[in-house]
Amino acid sequence: MSALWRNREFTLLWTSQSLSDLGGAIAQLAVPLLVLDLTGSPVKAGVVGTCALIAKLATRLPAGVLADRVDRRRAMLICDVIRLIAGIGLGVAVATGRATLALIITVAVLDAACTALFNTIEHASLRSIVPAAQLPAAVARNEARTYGTALAGPPLGGLLYGVTHALPFFGNALSYLASFAGVTLIRRPLQAEQSEPPPRHATALAEGLRFVFRNPFLRAVLIIAAPLNFALTGVLFTIVVTLQRHGVTPGVIGLTETIVGIGGLTGAFVAPALQRWLPFARLIRAICWAAAGVLVASAWLTTSVLAAVPVAVAVFLGPSCNAALFGYQAAITPDRLQGRVLSVIFLAAMSASAAAPLLAGFFVTAWGGPRTILFFAASVVVAALTASLAAGIREMEPLEETAPT
Template sequence: MTSLWRNREFNLLWGGQVLSELGDAVARFALPLLVLFLTGSAVQAGVVGTVGQVTSLVCRLPAGVLADRVDRRRAMLAADAARLLACGALAALIVTGHAHLWVIIVVAVVDAGAGTVFGTTEQAALRSIVAADQLPGAVARNEARGYGVSLAGPPLGGLLFGIGHALPFVGNAVSYLASMVGVTLIRRPLQDERPPQPERLRSALAGGVAFVAREPFLRAVLLIAAPLNFAVTGVIFTIVVSLQRQGIAPAVIGLAETVIGVGGLVGAFVAPVLQRRFGLAPLARTICAAATALFLVSALLTGSVTAAAPVAVTLLLAPAANAALFGHLAATTPDHLQGRVLSVIFLGAGSAQAAAPLLAGTLVTHASGAASTLVFTLAVAVATVVAATSRGLRSVRRADPGSGRSTAGSIGGTGDA
């Protein structure tokens, strides 16, 4: 079996996405700064961010259907082309002085929608270019990519925006071009053969939901991941808002976010070892229990930069759990359902996150940062109970790499994906 580091197809895709996601992080940091510069309104800057999140949620299920119906290479190229044109147009309008709020909103919608299509399709295509035994390692490398660019993107975005307001968006457009080159150079097909007559849209949407609903393990994943993601997002936002309300310097607040990001990055590097040693079910239980205990510690430290440290420790386990989960999904889900099943999981696991910042801001304003953290700790405690008692998590289906199907099995210390 070829080493993952020598897998030409995976490295082309991964390398292109390093640049693409770095460009995304740069532009994502610069976009609210641009809105504030043009309008002076923090509310309107928040509206642009909310519009992007809502667009991603609305596009999530259709993106899964698209990833299973069309040629995945063409879908990714089309998504990158749409984002390239949108960012390039915004940069040109900034230079000419014609960038207005409605233009920024349109660009945010296009970027979020096309990004959802690309991300879902990329994840669905992974098992076509990576051996089944290496899928968890591939997911872990993708996790490291995400945490790495989240550390590098904001300072680079601030630097470029200070030099010229259009530069972050020019850089993002160039990064999409690099992504397109990487996808084009991949030689292998990114999906199995498709039936000549695809399902109707309603039936296709229902197929992904029905697959998840039939699997006790996947139902358990949703019941665990939704409150866990909600809690992590809420606690991080609580820390940032609490520090801002105390007049802490922005550079110090940035340091707190950097500490959290470093935790995830380190976790991504050790994820393959943890995943092989403990397996999916123990990792899921451990991260929930650890988050509950560590968030309680963070509540005691609210108002100090040290409140970020327990969150960073929690995120040490997140990449390993994600690697085990998505490696298992990629190996056990039929290729023609990959996009739809992933979209259902992403939607169910992440939809509550959109409400976390609003709830955290309200609790910090009307109660305290400690009270806000405790509320989110209660949410993750619910996930801990589900993880400890769920039958679906105790028995999981193991992939048969030769057939692409699943056979009954259980996850324990072997780390089988």
């Protein structure tokens, strides 16, 4: 792990994106607060979030194609410039009292689309700046970054918004400036040289889809990642709704996400040790079955904030699973296909998690909290069975012996 921190390019990328993620987490809290102050409508605040989510989902597959067709460094810098200008524009509008719902939605959609493209390119570039044996550790470090900024961002966003409403948006814009500087300072190429011109967009996308669905390991990743994301999102939403129906105060309900976030952050730091302790295939199987078990335990605690503790345990195991799966994916996927393969996996996982709150709302109303959580836990069993039975997982080789196929 110390060798990874001596990797100049990875350290620059990780540090600059930590600041960028922190700015994003700050704005994520400030945007709905701003919409509520301007309109007084929770529905309109939800519309902004939904528009941003739709933009992310719609951008995923095109982002994968672009990540493999264009100069990755240049594309990342363009994304940062667009997000920087949008953030400053919104901050100025808020400071001068000219912010409108249409402007907020426009900025949110631009930011979401550019972030989807940037994140896809960042993940695709890891293979170019990190040795294959260290890819799982790099993924685990990125997981720690995600959970850490998600924990720190909302409280900081609330504090800045309390000082003056425009401050969180200027802070977010400043974080994109830090991202721009970090990417600019990276010396190593972020992609391999291509001997042939890239195919057309539709052909390139079809090539990426064929590669995913013909590769036993990547097919298994799709079936493992989607149910896990679906279940964790659904269970957490179910707990929040159930606690609210039992009259638990909002402040206590808010602790659920803090507990879960701490579990994920701790798990990200423990992930490298777990990877050294168990072979990847056995580790993935153990994590999936353990996640199914602890989510079942959560069903008996739905009237208390303690229901979040089993979820935190499942999320604690998540970074180790992600590090193993995505580290191995990066090692076996040719560089020219990295973006497209990642975009397919991300789209499957995001689509499943986006549907979870809606289904959870229906099921909680019809069945109650415990049965709804058991339903989501059952979906994790699908992931666990896949991890146990799929040839692509059982036949995983040590990373030192892998080569793109």
